[in-house]
Amino acid sequence: MVDIKRIKEGEYEVIxxxxxxxxxxxxxxxxxxxxxxxxxxxxxLVDCTSLEYISSAGLGVFMSYIEEFKKNNVNLxxxxxNDKVANVFGILGLDQLLKIEGTKMEAKALLG
Amino acid sequence: MKYCYKVPCKKEKLKEIRCFxxxxxxxxxLSEVEVSTLVLAIDEVCANLMIHxxxxxxxxxxxxxxxxxxxxxxxxxxxxxxxxxxINDYQEPSIEDIIKxxxxxxxxxxxVKRIMDDIQIISDKKKHVxxxxxxxxxx
Numbered sequence: 001m002v003d004i005k006r007i008k009e010g011e012y013e014v015i016x017x018x019x020x021x022x023x024x025x026x027x028x029x030x031x032x033x034x035x036x037x038x039x040x041x042x043x044x045l046v047d048c049t050s051l052e053y054i055s056s057a058g059l060g061v062f063m064s065y066i067e068e069f070k071k072n073n074v075n076l077x078x079x080x081x082n083d084k085v086a087n088v089f090g091i092l093g094l095d096q097l098l099k100i101e102g103t104k105m106e107a108k109a110l111l112g
Numbered sequence: 113m114k115y116c117y118k119v120p121c122k123k124e125k126l127k128e129i130r131c132f133x134x135x136x137x138x139x140x141x142l143s144e145v146e147v148s149t150l151v152l153a154i155d156e157v158c159a160n161l162m163i164h165x166x167x168x169x170x171x172x173x174x175x176x177x178x179x180x181x182x183x184x185x186x187x188x189x190x191x192x193x194x195x196x197x198x199i200n201d202y203q204e205p206s207i208e209d210i211i212k213x214x215x216x217x218x219x220x221x222x223x224v225k226r227i228m229d230d231i232q233i234i235s236d237k238k239k240h241v242x243x244x245x246x247x248x249x250x251x
Contacts, residue, residue: 024123
């Protein structure tokens with residue numbers, strides 16, 4: 001249902017999500033972010049261009065790492081949300097709490 | 113018009129529920145974002161029931177009923193026979209609190225409350241119904 005890939009691009013790590021993240025698959029997103037932090041990644045990009053659906057289980061994964069990112073000096077930028085998925089982030093106001101950009105280029109520019 | 117769907121309490125069945133709700137709503141002229149938002153609310157209630165009320169026991173099931181009324185809008189009934197949990201009694205945590213405590217759960221029901229216009233819990237000896245109402249223009 002969901003396919004998550006971790007791709008190293010120089011100093012950046014890209015977590016590419018394809019498919020649907022719900023209560024049955026959010027654990028895979030959780031593992032990918034957790035592994036990236038444990039590997040010492042500081043510049044993390046989440047590619048959502050092929051993310052078709054996200055429920056609270058997936059949003060909860062992002063929210064649960066916000067404090068840890070601050071503590072470990074990790075910068076995470078999400079990019080490529082389609083309108084339906086962006087709307088879900090907006091309902092909870094997460095678009096104000098997480099860094100969200102349109103394209104990978106913009107996301108990389110924000111991370112510097 | 114009334115549509116029904118029954119599934120065993122397995123998280124893997126959530127996708128089927130979403131497809132059913134989408135298929136029904138797509139017939140009634142709602143926008144893509146409206147449909148996806150309502151699908152999300154139903155997914156959240158069903159996931160919550162499957163996990164917390166039924167312990168993901170595939171021998172138990174939940175039923176989803178959608179009533180479409182051109183004048184009133186949409187009524188979703190999620191029917192099961194588990195112990196009653198009244199979503200209206202749910203003490204909504206703040207988003208800031210969830211982040212600070214690094215909680216992964218707790219936001220599904222916040223989404224449902226923000227998406228739907230009315231939530232009622234109706235129960236008798238045989239069944240428990242979570243009724244979600246959305247006042248929306250229907251074609």
